[in-house]
Amino acid sequence: xxxxxxxxxxxxxxxxxxxxxxxxxxxxxxxxxxxxxxxxxxxxxxxxxxxxxxxxxxxxxxxxxxxxxxxxxxxxxxxxxxxxxxxxxxxxxxxxxxxxxxxxxxxxxxxxxxxxxxxxxxxxxxxxxxxxxxxxxxxxxxxxxxxxxxxxxxxxxxxxxxxxxxxxxxxxxxxxxxxxxxxxxxxxxxxxxxxxxxxxxxxxxxxxxxxxxxxxxxxxxxxxxxxxxxxxxxxxxxxxxxxxxxxxxxxxxxxxxxxxxxxxxxxxxxxxxxxxxxxxxxxxxxxxxxxx
Numbered sequence: 248x249x250x251x252x253x254x255x256x257x258x259x260x261x262x263x264x265x266x267x268x269x270x271x272x273x274x275x276x277x278x279x280x281x282x283x284x285x286x287x288x289x290x291x292x293x294x295x296x297x298x299x300x301x302x303x304x305x306x307x308x309x310x311x312x313x314x315x316x317x318x319x320x321x322x323x324x325x326x327x328x329x330x331x332x333x334x335x336x337x338x339x340x341x342x343x344x345x346x347x348x349x350x351x352x353x354x355x356x357x358x359x360x361x362x363x364x365x366x367x368x369x370x371x372x373x374x375x376x377x378x379x380x381x382x383x384x385x386x387x388x389x390x391x392x393x394x395x396x397x398x399x400x401x402x403x404x405x406x407x408x409x410x411x412x413x414x415x416x417x418x419x420x421x422x423x424x425x426x427x428x429x430x431x432x433x434x435x436x437x438x439x440x441x442x443x444x445x446x447x448x449x450x451x452x453x454x455x456x457x458x459x460x461x462x463x464x465x466x467x468x469x470x471x472x473x474x475x476x477x478x479x480x481x482x483x484x485x486x487x488x489x490x491x492x493x494x495x496x497x498x499x500x501x502x503x504x505x506x507x508x509x510x511x512x513x514x515x516x517x518x519x520x521x522x523x524x525x526x527x528x529x530x531x532x533x534x535x536x537x538x539x
């Protein structure tokens with residue numbers, strides 16, 4: 248493996264001070280390697296430290312998560328071997344989000360669906376390469392539409408304001424990662440925050456209340472990002488989910504303690520009913536988990 252270009256996760260996260268509900272779901276996390284079995288893509292734009300499924304399982308045991316949505320990383324590119332192996336090992340506890348490309352074959356999409364994939368991610372983030380063209384988006388949508396997958400949208404900065412009409416035109420449900428990675432230095436009423444709230448009002452858009460560490464303007468204090476998460480939860484309580492973003496890839500500088508991230512839920516979703524909806528009911532619907 249090449250030398251990592253960013254640090255790994257917090258080496259010793261603490262257990263959260265709040266108890267999570269049964270079947271709580273970490274709706275956004277990644278696995279990396281091990282690279283002797285699952286090598287990184289040669290054309291990747293970053294090299295993360297290894298964080299195999301066993302590391303993720305150890306963290307989830309500490310934090311209290313039973314379910315998870317594992318998001319294919321650009322570091323592994325279009326080779327979904329590690330994701331499929333994790334979904335198989337999870338035996339229904341995990342769902343996946345793929346990186347389907349215009350040249351992905353229909354048989355591969357069918358295989359991924361059978362394994363437990365329920366969405367594909369589009370990157371509008373310059374550090375991960377050029378944004379997809381309208382033609383590429385249309386091709387990907389046609390590939391996954393028969394399976395009812397969602398489109399996971401990864402944008403940064405003013406991306407939501409810039410791409411709002413593109414999102415509205417998508418004929419599938421959309422799940423916006425990391426609260427749109429809006430720039431909170433521009434305040435709670437910035438163009439992208441307002442675009443995010445308008446998209447939630449359509450009834451077809453979901454948002455992950457993840458990435459508080461990425462949005463925080465004065466880390467390690469993440470209270471401003473938690474304030475935005477609480478606002479979004481109150482705006483669309485039935486279409487929000489939550490994730491750790493473990494192991495925090497492409498993080499430079501502040502690396503959060505995942506126990507601290509979970510403890511933010513005490514303010515974001517203050518009641519047991521709020522947390523059950525956010526961590527159990529909503530992800531069950533959004534990601535097609537088996538019902539109890």
